[in-house]
Amino acid sequence: MNNWKMLTLVGEDRPGIVAKVTEALYRNGWNLGEASMIRLGANFSIMMMVTGEGDAEQILAPVASELKLHLHVDKITGGLHQHRVPNIQVRVLGADRAGIVAQVAGALLNVGFNILELESDVAGSSDKPVYIMNIEGYTDAALEQVENAVSTLGDIDVAVSPIETLIG
Amino acid sequence: MALLEILKVPDERLKQASDPVEVFDDALRSFIDDLEETRLAGPGAVGIAAPQVGRFQRIVIVDVSNTRKPVPNHGYMVLVNPEITHWEGYEMGREGCLSVPDYTGNVIRATHLEVKAQDPRGKILEFKMEGFEARALQHEMDHLEGMLFVDRVVSRRTDLFRRKVYLKGRKAIGSA
Structure with missing residues (x-):
């Protein structure tokens, strides 16, 4: 139950x-x-x-x-042991402005990316804030498709890398 | 050949350090076959260490030749009495463990290793390895000291933010 x-x-x-x-x-x-x-x-x-x-x-x-x-x-429905292991990590860094999260998340959604975890922080200083975000998630799309999806976001650095989880 | 029982946390025996192998006989080689069979029976494990099945001897198996995206590798390796003679670099990567079901976490490991070991007949082996294979070996060698990856998990908040220059239409280029 x-x-x-x-x-x-x-x-x-x-x-x-x-x-x-x-x-x-x-x-x-x-x-x-x-x-x-x-x-x-x-x-x-x-x-x-x-x-x-x-x-x-x-x-x-x-x-x-x-x-x-x-x-x-x-x-809530759903109990323990429902973990999903992420296969792609997306790191974002840019001068803070409105819309960074919406644009990155929207681009990821277009390739069927399910965000499992998102952490973001505003670093820098009050007059020059910097937005830093780290996303982990899962998609069946190829790494290149994810890279292409976020490649048009111009003024912010978006780095996409595969997560290969080591089981040992 | 036989499937061996894998010790799981919070089994105290996983904290026990292992002893060097001194006798390279058929019994050792037969155990190694069982250990490999046990690894292959698990959920996609790229390595296993003897203490994970309750045999406290310095024996590990690593095989990263079967990853989703191919990585530099030496194929199936049995390393007896392994020693890291040189290490370089570090990076974060996600790990899980046959002895810690249903949990994964980020761990910092060296990226380049030079390793000395013996094969199942006692012959000296030397390897240079990198990346995922180097990570797998460090994970397995931790078991020989009674260490688990959960003892090394770092907060994701303290992620090493790798600066990358994103080049349109090309692979991202990393710099430390």
């Missing part, structure tokens, strides 16, 4: 968010699955698969209120 829920928590970053949230779940008999937790800007964000009995929102209400976190719980 699949009883997983996706829990989203967002709030101003401070020490103790992970410890207090997971402690509350643990004390109430909940288990954690896959999770992604990261500081974005001055915020801390948690996306986490959880499973257990009862009402997760109720369990986490006190700690969410104490830490001023926005909490959201969704019932």
Whole structure:
């Protein structure tokens, strides 16, 4: 039986968010699955698969209120062991401007590229921001097709490389 | 020939260091055949090390001749008592392991190796290898020290951003 829920928590970053949230779940008999937790800007964000009995929102209400976190719980389908191994990596670097992600993602979609993971950051300085993005995903299209798809994006560097996962 | 059982995390035995092979006999060669059969039975493994099947001796098999895109390789290699005598360069690559099912992660490895080893009859072998094959050997040799790739996984956030100049209609040219 699949009883997983996706829990989203967002709030101003401070020490103790992970410890207090997971402690509350643990004390109430909940288990954690896959999770992604990261500081974005001055915020801390948690996306986490959880499973257990009862009402997760109720369990986490006190700690969410104490830490001023926005909490959201969704019932989800699909549990653990659903990993897909990426076969292509796309690295993007350019002076920051509007539309970089939309253009790169749109070009990738045209060759049937499924984004499995995307991380982006704004580096540089406030007056000269630089956009850096790293995408991993899967497509049946040939590497050259992916390269061609992103080759028209002019002012940004887009490097496409195969990911050959070593199993040993 | 027989399929051997692969030890899987969190089996403590995977942390055990292996001893050098001193006797090069038929029993050794028969074990190596079983080890290769076990590798081939797994999900596309390009290498396997003796301690992965609970035999704590310095024996590894590497064969990267069957990748999706061909890479420089020496074909099927059995390396007994392997030693890296020289290494150069580094790059990030994605790895998984027969002993760590359903998990992959990025690991930094040397890109160029010079290796000394013995064959299953004790004869001295020397290889120069690079790229994916060099990565596979480092992964397997880690097993001989009781190390797993999960002990070396780096955060994807700290990815080495390889600067590349994108040339229209040509292959990207990399520079470190």
